[in-house]
Structures are given as structure tokens and as C-alpha cells.
Amino acid sequence: MKKVRKITALVMALAMMTGTIVGCGQKAPAVSATAASAASQEAVSSEAPAAEGKTLNIWCWNDEFQSRFNDYYPEVKKVAKDKSTTTLKDGTVVKWTINPNDNNNYQNKLDQALLSQESAAADDKIDIFLVEADYALKYVDSEYTLDVKKDIGLADSDLANQYQYTKDIVTDKSGALKGTTWQATPGLFAYRRSIAKSVLGTDDPGKVQEALSNWDKFNSVAVKASAKGYKMLSGYDDSYRTFSNNVAAPWVTDTTATVDPNLMNWVKQTKEYTQKGYNNKTSLWDDKWKADQGPTGKVFGFFYSTWGINFTLLGQSLKTPVAEGGKEEVGNGIYGDYAVCQGPQSYYWGGTWICGAKGSDNIGTVKNVMKTLTCDSTIMKKITTDTQDYTNNKAAMEEIASSDFKSAFLDGQNHIKLFAEVAPKIDMSNAGPYDQGMNESLQKSFKDYFDGSVNMEKAKANFEKTVKEKYPEITTIKWPS
DSSP, X not given: OOOOOOOOHHHHHHHHHHHHHHHXXXXXTTOOHHHHHHHHHHHHHHSOOOOOOSEEEEEESSSHHHHHHHHHOTTEEEEOTTSSEEEETTSOEEEEEEOOOGGXXXXXXXXXXXXXXXXXXXXXXXXXXXXXXXXHHHHHTSTTBOOIIIIIOOOHHHHTTSOHHXXXXXXXXXXXXXXXXXXXXXXXXXXXXXXXXXXXXXXXXXXXXXXXXXXXXXXXXXXXXXXXTOBSSSBSSTTHHHHHTTOSSOSEETTEEEOOHHHHHHHHHHHHHHHHTOSOOBOTTSHHHHHTTSTTOOBOEEEEEHHXXXXXXXXXXXXXXXXXXXXXXXXXXXXXXXXXXXXXXXXXXXXXXXXXXXXXXXXXXXXXXXXHHHHOHHXXXXXXXXXXXXXXXXXXXXHHHTTTOOBTTTTTBOHHHHHHHHGGGOOOTTOOTTHHHHHHHHHHHHHHHHHTSSOHHXXXXXXXXXXXXXXXXXXXEEOOO
């Protein structure tokens, strides 16, 4: 959700050099594949296991994975008071490096660290780093990520219960799996029960879904909501992911960027919503947008994926935050006044993947972290029942979906059942390394158009200028006719 930039020429050059070395190592003339495999296995079995380092360096942009690690990784012994380090039972010290994503800060610092990985002292080498869906391929298609199966040692049987799309997005051009994740992130539409009753006469998720099952119906409800004094959406970007995840092709092919017609459908809808007062003219993550999700808000609903329900929406619904002594319970703000339905289209939003860094001296620990926190169905189930996060294990999620699990925040609704229906439909075939930068540039370039500061042609020109500055290799930008 933050700006992405292309890999620097130096990164690319190093990647090419590394690729050449690896390629040479694989070209052993006059040795059959079978013989080579047998010789390789014999060599591995005759060698003693490599000694593990005593410092495990993990890089990320917020504390989400850190909390999952500290709370659910069974090898954790203690956590430092300032949470900067975690000590494992075998004495390994986990050092956390957290660089916020703002202004591409996380990627910039990560890129520099990876460039210095080979020359870094053993205790300073990155062992694990986290990536988001929007720029995952930037790292997946580089030489800085390890093959989860060949290099780290996870087996197909370990990964069998994971949703296919979570593997597709971190599979490189040669078919190697370069990351793994504990979460799947299908999206739903979270709506205010009290507002739904006022506008539609019901807050029942099934009946609300009937009223919102396609965009024409969704827009009709926006008219009804406005007549009652409510906004259908908070701001310009709320519905964007639902449109951008349903495009017909990737953003970029060769040197040409193509603006998908479905993205212009988002532009058309957002312009109409802004002109007619169906939104509140907010932007994702700004204070006004956050307030619209709380006790004083008058917005019908929000498009959110799995992490958004528990990680964002719940906290913003409270009148008294937990940090100020408030409790997550009915009576504190509008806790219990939300419900979810599928909405007009299936989509996904976000997700965080664990990557093993080339040069790590903790491969055994990296393997254990990945296997435990992304493949163990018991732990996956516990994370979901404890936190309401939707985890990346089909068997565990289907078990919860068919159970009597209830979310108090959603007034007793089993939202896992809905997520379980949507998750298998996620298609990552049109994902690409330009997604984050292109999506953010389009959203930013059209905000002045929504407000009436510029016309359509100027907004398009601003987008083209931004893209060509950000990605000089893109020479042509095509708009739908």
C-alpha cells in the first residue's frame, strides 16, 4: 500500500551475476540427472549439519508478524521489554528490525541491506524478511530470496493445505516457491448493522448481501443511504481494491502499461459518489477515514480483507481505546454494530509473506519458523480463534467455518464461513511487480479530478507523467477507448 520502486540497476546487476554463478554450478557435463541427484544426496548425507548462527535477524515494517511470532512460535523463551529482541529456547536471539513503510522507507532500507548481505558480519546478515503482495514479485524474482523447498527444505506435504493463490504470488518465473505466509486475505464488505436497518430495514447478512450483490444494486443502496443522511463509503479509495482485483490483464506487458477498463469503472463510480455526496471525501488511513469507522461515523460500510476486521476496524470502532483502558466489548463505542457480507465482487487485499534471505546462516531455524507458523494446522486454528485473523490453512479454516464459532465484534456472526467461501476464488494470475506503484499513482492522480480541481484529460496526463518518472522503462500508456 506504499510506493514501490523498481530494483536498482545495482541490485539487477548483482542478481544477474549471482544467477550466472548458480547457472554455472548447475551445468555439469557428462553427468546424467539421475547420477547427479544421487551424488548430491550422497554428499548431503555425508556432511554434518551446518552450524546455526546465534542471531536471527528478521526485517519487517510493522509489529504484526512480530506479535504472531512472539505469541505462537513454540520455541520462544522470552521477549525483551522493549520487544526489540526475542530469545529462543536454544539461546538464539531474534533481532527485530522494523522500518515503517512510509514513503517506500522499508523497501529502500531493505534493498540497501540486501546489497550488503554478502559482506555483512554473520550476526548482521538478514535471515528472514517480510514482503507484501503488491511488491512481492520484486523480491521473488531476484536472487535475494531462497527457494522454500530446495534451499530451506519444506516439502509439498507441508504446504498442501495452503491456499494456492498464496503460493502463486511468491512463485518465481522458473517455478520456484520463494516465500510462505500464515494468512490468507480474501475481502468482504463490512457494514454497520444499525445503518443497514435504517436504510434496508434489516441487518441480516444474507438479506444485506442480496441488496449489494452487484454494482448496480450497490449504487442503488447508496442513493437510499444518502436519502437517510448516510454516506455509502467513506472516501475515494474504499472500493478501489474490489475493482483492481478484477482486471483482465497485468498492468505492464513489455514496455507498455495498460489502464484496465475496470479501473476506469472505479473512476466513474468515485466521481459520481463525490459529486452526489455518497462518500465523505476521505483517503485511506487519514484521520477522517478512521473516524468514519467509529462511534461518530455515518458511513454504511467499508471494504476490508481479513486483517482489516481485527487489526483495524475493531480498534477504530471503540470509543475508549484499549491503550486508554477501554475493553473490546459491547458498550464501548460501536463494538458489535458491524457485520460482513460478500459484497458486489470477490477480491483480496494485502497479505504478508515470509521470505528466507540468501546468505542466512540460520536455514534450520528459518525452516522451523516457516513450517510452524504457516503449515501447522493446530497453530493456524489457534491464531484464528484467538485473533479472528484468517489463516492460510484450508482444513483449519473449514473446520472453524462449519463450527459454532462466533465473533462478538460482529454480534455473533461466524465471518470465517464467508471468508472460507471467498478465499478459493482468489486469482493472482494478473499480479505483477508494478502493482503497488501503478495502483497508488492512479489513485493519487485522480483525486484532483474527483474534487473538480482538474478535468479528466489533466488527471490522465498527471498519471502518465508520474508513471514515466517512476518507471522510465515504460514507454507507452494505453487507456481504454
